[in-house]
Amino acid sequence: MTGIVIARPDDSWPAQYDNTAHVIDGLLGELAQRIDHIGSTSVPRLPAKDILDIQVTVGSEPELDDVAERMVAADWELRPPRRDHPVPGLPTDDIEWVKRMLVEPMYRRRVNLHVRVAGRANQRYALLFRDYLRSHPETARAYATFKQHAAALRLEIGDYSDLKDPVCDLIYLPAEEWAARTGWTV
Template sequence: MSSSITIVRPDPTWAAQFDKTAQTIRAIVGDTVTRVDHIGSTAVPGLVSKDVLDIQATVSSELQLDEVAQLLVDANWELRPPRSDHPVPGLPSEALQWVKRLVIEPMYRRRVNLHIRIAGRANQRYALLFRDYLRAHPTTAAAYGAFKERAARLPLENVGDYADLKDPVCDLIYLPAEEWAARTGWTP
C-alpha cells in the first residue's frame, strides 16, 4: 500500500490558472455566488502542494448551496462528498457552521476542488484566514509544506486519509491565525 498523493513544487502560474478557472465558474453560476476565492496551498506563494486548485465559492444561503452545485453539475462538474467540513476545536460546533458542497472539474480539465460554502459561516472564514495567515507567515507555510511532503510519503490508502491526517495540523495553524486576525484587524 502506498499513498496516491503527489506533492509538487510551487507553480508560479497557479494564480493565473485560478483566474481563468474562476472566470469559467462565474460564467456558469453567475450572481448566485457572492465571491470566488483561491484557497488552499496553491493560493500561498512558495508553498508545495498537490497540483489541484482549491477554490471557494461563497453563497448567501443554504438553499443556494444546492442551486450552485446543480448549475455546476449541469455543466458537467461532479458533485462529491463530503457535505460538511470537520468542526474545529474552539470554533462553533453546530453542524450548520460546517455545511458545504464539493464539486470537481469536468473530466479531462484542470484539476479543481470547488468548495461551496455559506458567507459568514465558520468554514467559509476558516479557508480564507488559513490562506491569508500562511501568506503572511512564510516560515509557518514552509513548516506546513514539510509536513505535507512527509504525510504524502506515508502508506495511506486514499486521498481522504491524507486530508484526515492534515486536519488537526491545519487546526494547529488556524488557532494562532485567529489571534493574528484579531491583532491585525484582518477581515475576509
C-alpha cells in the same frame, strides 16, 4: 494505496485560478457572492498537490444546492463530503460546517470546488488560513514539510486529509489571534 504527490510551487497557479474562476463566474453569475483561490496553491512558494482549491461563497444554505445543480449541469461532479470537520474552539453547530464539494469536468484542469455560505465558520476558515500562511512564510514552510512527510506515507486521500486536518487547526488557532491583532476580516 494511492500516491499523494506534493508538487513544487508553480508560479502559474494564480493564472490557472483566474482562468478557472472566470469560467465558474460565467456559470454561476449572481449566485456567487465571491470566488476565492484557497488552499496550498493559493500561497506563494508553498508546495502542494497540483489541484486548485477554489471557494465559492453563497448567501444562503438553499443556494448551496442551486450552485451544485448549475455546476452538475455543466459536467462538474458533486462529491462528498457535505460538511467540513469542526475545529476546536469554533462553533460546533453542524450548520457552521455545511458545504458542497464539486470536481472539474473530465479532462479539465484538476479543481476542488468548495461551496460555502457567507459568514459561516468554514467559509472564514479557508480564507483566514490562506491569508495567515501568506503572511507567515516560516509557518508555510513548516506546513510544507509536514505535507511532504504525510504524502510519503502513501495514504488514501481521505486518510491523508484526516491526518492533515488537526495540523491545519494548529495553524488556524494562532491565525485567529493574528486576525484579531491585525484587524483582518473576510
